[in-house]
Amino acid sequence: MSSDTQTAEEALKFADLGLSPKVLSAVIDAGYTQPTPIQAGAIPHALLGKDVLGIAQTGTGKTAAFVLPMITRLEKGRARARMPRTLILEPTRELAAQVEENFIKYGKNHKLNIALLIGGVSFDEQDKKLERGADVLIATPGRLLDHRERGKLLLNGVEILVIDEADRMLDMGFIPDIERICEMIPFTRQTLFFSATMPPEITKLTEKFLQAPVRVEVAKAASTATTVTQRLVKSGTKPWNKREVLRKLIQQEEEGLKNAIIFCNRKVEVSELFRSLIKHDFDAGALHGDMDQRARMAMLSNFRDGKLKLLVASDVAARGLDIPDVSHVFNFDVPIHAEDYVHRIGRTGRAGRSGKSFTIATRLDTKYLDAIERLIGQNIEWHDGDLSTVVASEEEDETPRRGRGAPRRAGRRDEGGKERKLRGERHPPKDDTTKAEPAAPAIAASAPSETTERRERKHAIRADNSDRKVSPDATRRDAGPQRGSRPDRHREDDNDSTVGFGDDMPAFMRIVAKV
Numbered sequence: 292m293s294s295d296t297q298t299a300e301e302a303l304k305f306a307d308l309g310l311s312p313k314v315l316s317a318v319i320d321a322g323y324t325q326p327t328p329i330q331a332g333a334i335p336h337a338l339l340g341k342d343v344l345g346i347a348q349t350g351t352g353k354t355a356a357f358v359l360p361m362i363t364r365l366e367k368g369r370a371r372a373r374m375p376r377t378l379i380l381e382p383t384r385e386l387a388a389q390v391e392e393n394f395i396k397y398g399k400n401h402k403l404n405i406a407l408l409i410g411g412v413s414f415d416e417q418d419k420k421l422e423r424g425a426d427v428l429i430a431t432p433g434r435l436l437d438h439r440e441r442g443k444l445l446l447n448g449v450e451i452l453v454i455d456e457a458d459r460m461l462d463m464g465f466i467p468d469i470e471r472i473c474e475m476i477p478f479t480r481q482t483l484f485f486s487a488t489m490p491p492e493i494t495k496l497t498e499k500f501l502q503a504p505v506r507v508e509v510a511k512a513a514s515t516a517t518t519v520t521q522r523l524v525k526s527g528t529k530p531w532n533k534r535e536v537l538r539k540l541i542q543q544e545e546e547g548l549k550n551a552i553i554f555c556n557r558k559v560e561v562s563e564l565f566r567s568l569i570k571h572d573f574d575a576g577a578l579h580g581d582m583d584q585r586a587r588m589a590m591l592s593n594f595r596d597g598k599l600k601l602l603v604a605s606d607v608a609a610r611g612l613d614i615p616d617v618s619h620v621f622n623f624d625v626p627i628h629a630e631d632y633v634h635r636i637g638r639t640g641r642a643g644r645s646g647k648s649f650t651i652a653t654r655l656d657t658k659y660l661d662a663i664e665r666l667i668g669q670n671i672e673w674h675d676g677d678l679s680t681v682v683a684s685e686e687e688d689e690t691p692r693r694g695r696g697a698p699r700r701a702g703r704r705d706e707g708g709k710e711r712k713l714r715g716e717r718h719p720p721k722d723d724t725t726k727a728e729p730a731a732p733a734i735a736a737s738a739p740s741e742t743t744e745r746r747e748r749k750h751a752i753r754a755d756n757s758d759r760k761v762s763p764d765a766t767r768r769d770a771g772p773q774r775g776s777r778p779d780r781h782r783e784d785d786n787d788s789t790v791g792f793g794d795d796m797p798a799f800m801r802i803v804a805k806v
Contacts, residue, residue: 308334311363313400318359321396327352332507334360337483342504344497345485348516348637351509357453357483358393362401364451365426370404373421374448375428378476380435380469382459383607384409384584385591387429390455394427403427408434411584418443432460432468439475446475457486457493458630466492473500487637488630515633515667518640519620520647522674523660528653534567536651537623541573541601544619544647550594551619553603554635556627564623565603575601578608609634615641622650625659629666654678 305318305326326334329347336343337360347353361377370376381387391407398405406420408430414437421428421443428435428449438444452473454460460469482501486493497504515521526536541548555561558579565577576590576599587607594602595614602608603623609631617639626632632650639646650671652660657678664670 328509336505344504346508370424375425377451379453549618553621556624578604620648625656629662
């Protein structure tokens with residue numbers, strides 16, 4: 292980019308973009324005067340009714356890039372019952388709720404009916420909003436299709452369609468739903484399409500549903516913000532190794548750490564790490580997809596308001612959430628998909644602020660680290676030495692601290708465990724020398740390799756044999772049902788030489804076969 296172009300963009304104001312006076316007033320009241328590059332590039336084309344393909348790294352103001360021109364265009368016309376005028380599709384509930392907040396903030400000078408269709412909320416309340424008529428419909432794909440199938444929603448009046456965080460939609464498996472929804476909306480609509488990355492599947496989708504789009508790309512696809520300091524931190528492979536490394540990192544960064552999001556790959560890890568941090572007296576909360584919607588929104592609100600210092604989260608918090616002043620991001624797990632790394636660390640260093648990201652890596656994560664560095668086009672520096680030092684020192688001695696999550700000693704597994712299975716043993720190894728029953732010391736001394744239950748059964752059989760005076764072979768047969776036998780049937784004569792059915796052979800077996 293030339294210096295003249297940079298100077299022109301720096302001099303550009305919101306007043307130069309063609310927004311209506313009411314929208315411009317709300318923007319100025321919110322404290323903004325200069326648009327971000329994605330806003331400056333997308334808003335003028337959106338106001339003209341053109342399809343827009345916006346590609347920008349996370350945290351660059353993509354939401355306002357479609358909210359502001361939509362409000363301006365909605366000043367004319369009225370919504371009809373069950374026929375929304377505009378539709379915005381978001382991959383997660385949190386993003387959908389955040390877009391609603393933007394419409395409320397920038398549309399305060401307008402009387403817009405806004406309907407939010409997300410899971411975890413009553414259908415009845417959402418139906419009432421649709422019946423009143425929605426100027427703006429914000430939805431996740433699943434809940435939108437639920438309302439459509441119930442006959443509560445008509446999409447043939449949609450004038451503007453926004454598909455936000457399209458690459459996240461791909462990751463979550465929503466692309467088939469997006470295709471279905473696009474086919475329900477009039478062909479003459481305007482489509483605004485935004486994504487941080489452009490994998491081949493997303494490119495095909497844009498070619499199918501966008502008509503001669505204006506491409507606005509303000510940053511290299513999958514690039515990371517230059518305001519974020521990135522570091523890799525070595526760790527052993529065990530969970531308690533990583534938890535200890537994380538606690539030390541938080542303590543080292545205490546002076547500059549205002550708040551932080553800690554990302555885990557799985558929901559169960561979110562819960563375990565949250566409990567561990569609470570146990571060690573850290574001010575932490577948790578956020579993942581299995582939580583109730585009200586609890587999720589309350590947790591996010593507390594974090595935004597500074598009531599929580601640490602938020603342990605799954606990737607549900609990685610995309611598009613506008614928490615402007617996050618000072619740190621910790622990747623407790625290296626993300627499996629390289630694109631998720633870009634979105635995770637994009638939660639810090641937003642709006643020109645500086646931020647730090649630390650990714651805890653083990654020797655099992657090398658292929659994921661390589662993929663991340665290839666994607667972002669740069670090598671990430673190590674915080675305190677690379678993984679070779681971990682293998683030499685910490686990994687040699689993996690003597691666990693006994694407690695929650697620590698592995699058992701060799702040879703000690705639960706019943707049915709893999710170790711016993713591999714040895715081909717039907718029962719667990721027995722060693723009653725240390726578990727002798729105090730009530731029967733003589734028996735324990737004479738038969739140290741048998742359990743109490745088997746000893747009692749053996750003595751009962753011996754007593755029964757002494758009364759009946761039968762042969763040892765009969766004793767074994769009468770001791771209990773053997774494998775494949777019925778427990779309620781016993782032989783009366785152990786010397787019975789009957790073979791097969793004897794005299795009771797069924798008639799059909801007596802038929803002479805034809806030769």
